[in-house]
Amino acid sequence: MYAEILKNLRLKNNLLQKDMAKILGISEITYTHYESECFIMPMKYLISICNYFHVYMDYLFGFGKEHEKIYNNITLDKVLIGKKLKEWRKENKITQMELAKILKTNQSSIAMYERGSNLVSTFYLYAICKTYKVSADYLLGRIDKNTLK
Numbered sequence: 001m002y003a004e005i006l007k008n009l010r011l012k013n014n015l016l017q018k019d020m021a022k023i024l025g026i027s028e029i030t031y032t033h034y035e036s037e038c039f040i041m042p043m044k045y046l047i048s049i050c051n052y053f054h055v056y057m058d059y060l061f062g063f064g065k066e067h068e069k070i071y072n073n074i075t076l077d078k079v080l081i082g083k084k085l086k087e088w089r090k091e092n093k094i095t096q097m098e099l100a101k102i103l104k105t106n107q108s109s110i111a112m113y114e115r116g117s118n119l120v121s122t123f124y125l126y127a128i129c130k131t132y133k134v135s136a137d138y139l140l141g142r143i144d145k146n147t148l149k
Helices: 003-012 017-024 028-035 043-053 078-091 096-103 107-115 122-132
Strands: none
Touching: 003 017, 003 028, 003 043, 017 028, 017 043, 043 122, 078 107, 096 107, 096 122
């Protein structure tokens, strides 16, 4: 999903894994597990990385090139992210049940994401973006237009 891109971004900026761990406020071993994708990195850390390096989430997910830096940060706003997810789903005439089935989860999880009760997981955000060709940055409220179409 993002391991190779994350490693290349770190190396390009002459940073060690321990530097990245410090930036994120986590242990070096935890960061190592995230970078090798032994564990899926939570959204809050991916968002921090995007903001730190001024890159698109779509770039980290491998959906776009790093051709330009972006300086407006992603904010960790569960309500905004939920609203964007719901707007996108309705615009594309996808029911919560259909989306849940594609993601192999239940409708109540989708509803909690859309209400802003829970932050959408990295795994589900990636799956939505890859399956439906929608920009992660758009769903996160960072950009106003779906750039993956």
